[in-house]
Amino acid sequence: MSATGIVTPPGWIIQSEYDIGKAKQTVPRLLSGVNRPTAIDAGSDIIAQGAMFAAYSCEAGP
Secondary structure, eight states, X not given: OGGGTOOOOGGGOOOOOSOHHHHHHHTHHHHSXXXXXXXXXXXXXXXXXXXXXXXXXXXXXX
């Protein structure tokens, strides 16, 4: 992403174990702040699924 000029704030770069439940526990940190990301780039389908579950359960509104 940096090659296209997109700058990711350091606090938005997180890692999770390869596990849906672990991703679901980790992602709310991103979504609980005032300046939330508008997209999440997950490294695998498993992590993406956990991120989606977390987003739905956080009820992150506009």
